[in-house]
Amino acid sequence: MTTQHRTYDRHGGCTPNPEDFPSAPQEVVSPPSLENLSCASPNLGQIKEPEPISYATVQEQRCVLSWFQGWSTTQRERFLQNLLEKAVPGKVCTLLDSLRTLQVKDHLPNIFECQLRLWNQWFQSWGEEERNSFLNMLEERDPELVAHFYRSVANTAGRD
Template sequence: MWDAQITRLLVSEGVIDLSYYHAQLRLRDSGRAIKRCSTQQLCILSWREGWSPDQLVTFNQTLVEEYIYSGDQSDLMDGLENLDLSGNGHEMFPCQLRLFRAWFKSWTAEDKQTFLRTLTSMDQDFAQFLQLRNVVV
């Protein structure tokens, strides 16, 4: 039976080099994070289609706040604990905002930039909104 003790012995003797496998695991985990982030961004873009003009303004303000004043990662758990998926569509917007905030905080700086660029290319009003607030993407 192959166990951790035998693996450690073979690694220490130079028989097995685990660096390749560790690199593959990091690459695989990175791929999962990229896929998860892309899925989250697609969800948000989909939600935007159903939002009223007032809700879009609220979202835009929230996005700028999150982008400029990145919060503590512990806020992620607070946001997830307060999710309430019950109610009609009008009540769904606050839930979507909380979920957006939690997701946004977990994205890398590059993910955030990509999302902002996507929004500015899709929505000229949003691009002007950012420009008026001196947010450069």
């Protein structure tokens, strides 16, 4: 049995003996560089963590979801068509879209049309993760509509 020797300072506190601490490993390993800690580092071969969604984007998404709750079935279907056009551009074309490109308007835009315009602007500024996040939130509100959206996207496979 070994006896540990401790020294005491002038206030009566114990001062540990260097032998009380484990020895340092013989092999020195340098800490990883910032590049190796980065999620975007190609050397790690890991999946990149999703970027956090900005506060402004979250507010935009909440706003659209709030509008969505107040829309009629017809308006929701039009919104779904708009979302489908964004998901598979060039594969879905409606008569209404064709008329819009001709600038045929016989009335002032209503609130729903203004909301769709804002939605279009916001959606274009969102990244892929933000768009996916929005779709997940929409699915929580209306799973049937989102299921219909996924079926519609699948039905466009093979179209030019």
